[in-house]
Amino acid sequence: MTASAQPRAPRLLLALGLGLGLALAPALQVEARGAPESFADLAEQISPSVVNVTTTSVVAAATGGTPMVPPGSPFEDFFKDFMGPNGQGGDEPQRSEALGSGFVVSADGFIVTNNHVIEGADDIEVEFFGGKKLKAKLVGTDLKTDIAVLKVESPEPLPFVAFGDSNKMRVGDWVLAMGNPLGQGFSVSSGIISARGRELSGAYDDFLQTDAAINKGNSGGPLFNMDGQVVGVNTAILSPSGGSIGIGFSMSSNVVAHVVDQLKQFGETRRGWLGVRIQDVTPDVAEAMSLSAAAGALITDVPDGPAKEGGLMAGDVILSFNGNPIKDVKSLTRTVADSPIGEEVPVVINRAGAEQTLQIKLGRRETDEADAPAPAAGKKAPAETPSAEVLGLTLVPLDEKVIKDLGLDKSATGLAVTHVEPTSEAADKGVAPGDVIVEAGQQKVMKLSDLQDRVAEAKDAGRKSILLLIRRSGDPRFVALAVQ
Known part of the structure; x- marks a missing residue:
């Protein structure tokens, strides 16, 4: 669920006990680092770049008529006051406000937040750490990563923060989350990176999991490393109650930074498109194909598109794309998305046990994918002879x-x-x-x-x-x- 949405049903995690008789592993020599004495200096340094985001929208009037209240009921006066004269007040459109967070990424006023924070908004206002408020306009959004870019006009340069390299973050590293939880205003929470590479629902998901407190209203706020760089955008939490239980998810900065650059430049995303259906190379598939390792992306189908024009075939295993090694479907999807549109890129494949390199000119996913034919609906096969x-x-x-x-x-x-x-x-x-x-x-x-x-x-x-x-x-x- 998003950090500003209603909670979904909780997941139940079961601890499985290990049997006795395990051999003890030799002690590992590790360098333990103490916790920072204080986060105060870092928080003071980066707070001016974090903003509260308030959105206003007009909500259509509810239908269904006036509630039926028995005469003499203790609620009769209440509903008269609430509904207004003649019971008509509730039929008028109402204005609704929502709160979220964001952060400034350039001195000229570009601001990053979550798409679900500003979706459907008629007006967007950002409040800075010092109390200054500015109207914001929407520059562009990306539904696949839940990222939006806003722009404000300020007479003076704004304090801003830079993106860090989320790939360098390790499980156990300290992080700070900042934002506007539950509408309480600017707030800082600390924690560590609990896990990396989490996927929730999207093809481009690459979430950092953290136990830093993230609640409703933190959506769109930054997750900082100890150098004051943004390594994630706080997006979602896992919770049975809607409040933080220490399982929060921040979209990694290496995904967000690329999206933000495109939204600033074009107002939309422009991802590379290869045009293949693919699956992971599992150990049993690797054995059946006599591959040396269970790695790469196995092509299952090549419809009309860039891949077919470039000579790719079903059964090929993509090992490298545009100079980047491919471990699985996820890494290929992200690598293709970030590759240049309309330019030829080298693709190393394994075909029938031999490696070869093809040159593929990529299309644009947002336009070309929509033109791809949808698979035909199938039916169950009847019993037939001979069988x-x-x-x-x-x-x-x-x-x-x-x-x-x-x-x-x-x-x-x-x-x-x-x-x-x-x-x-x-x-x-x-x-x-x-x-x-x-x-x-x-x-x-x-x-x-x-x-x-x-x-x-x-x-x-x-x-x-x-x-x-x-x-x-x-x-x-x-x-x-x-x-x-």
């Missing part, structure tokens, strides 16, 4: 009738899944009736014997598993199933 059972799956080849029943393109090929053994590995990995197997061992399968041959080849080669390319409602993914 065969392989790897816990009952399969039938695609013929005219099966293709029609599944709503597939007439040119579709492969094997349709009609039943999945409930206790099989395939069931554990989410294979379901209606799925279509189009490749096995990175070779097309059109007949039942094709899959049986690929399984036999994998066994003969001493491999433990085989890689299947499966399509569901047009959306492809690779699944590795054991053959031994």
Whole structure:
């Protein structure tokens, strides 16, 4: 939930006890650092750059008529006063105020906050540490990272803060959170980095988790390192009550800084777009593909777009993009987003066991992605003959009738899944009736014997598993199933 939103249901964390008989690890030599004697000097230095954000919006009148109150009820006078003469007062539009936080990032008045702080606002006002208030205008927003940039006009230069490198923050490092919690005005709380790389719901999420107190109203406020640099934007909390329980999330500065630069320059984001469907390379997938390590991003589909034009194919594993090593889907998504649009970038891939480098000219996600065709809706496959059972799956080849029943393109090929053994590995990995197997061992399968041959080849080669390319409602993914 956001730090200014209603709380969601709490998560229940269970502590699991370890069994006895564990060997004791040798003592580690570490350098312990004492807590700062005081944060006062740092707080005094950075406070002038932090602002309270007040938004005002007009809320439509509630409908439903006047509440029914029995004559003589003790609430009768109250509702008369509340509703106004003739019970009409509540039908008029009302003005609503909301509070949040932000921070100044340039002397000429650019201010960063959360999008959910200012969303739907008619008027935005910022209050500075010294009490000065200025009207702000909205420069731009990014829904994917929940970041907004505001601008105020000031006759004198404003105190501001710089972004630090969030990648250098380590679990256990001290941090300060500043903002306007619960509308109480400027407030400082201290804590440490509790975890890194947290994801909540977005493709570009890279949150720092902290136990510094963050409450409603802290949204959009800065998280500082001990050098007075912003390493995060306080965005959300995990709480059963709506108040801080020491689990707060700040969007990392390395994500925010790039977004802010684009919003200042263009008023919108301009992210690179590759145009592929991808999945992580898990250990079983790596084994099935004879890869040396479970790393990279495995391409499952290449629709029309930059990737297809540049020669990328389903089954390729992206190892490096524009000079940056790719560990998983998340790192590729962020790297592509931050890469230059309309320029060719080098992409290192593993294809059929050999590395090669392709040059890909990126599109723009905000425009090109919207033009990409959506996958067609799929249906469950009916039982059909002839069929065969392989790897816990009952399969039938695609013929005219099966293709029609599944709503597939007439040119579709492969094997349709009609039943999945409930206790099989395939069931554990989410294979379901209606799925279509189009490749096995990175070779097309059109007949039942094709899959049986690929399984036999994998066994003969001493491999433990085989890689299947499966399509569901047009959306492809690779699944590795054991053959031994």
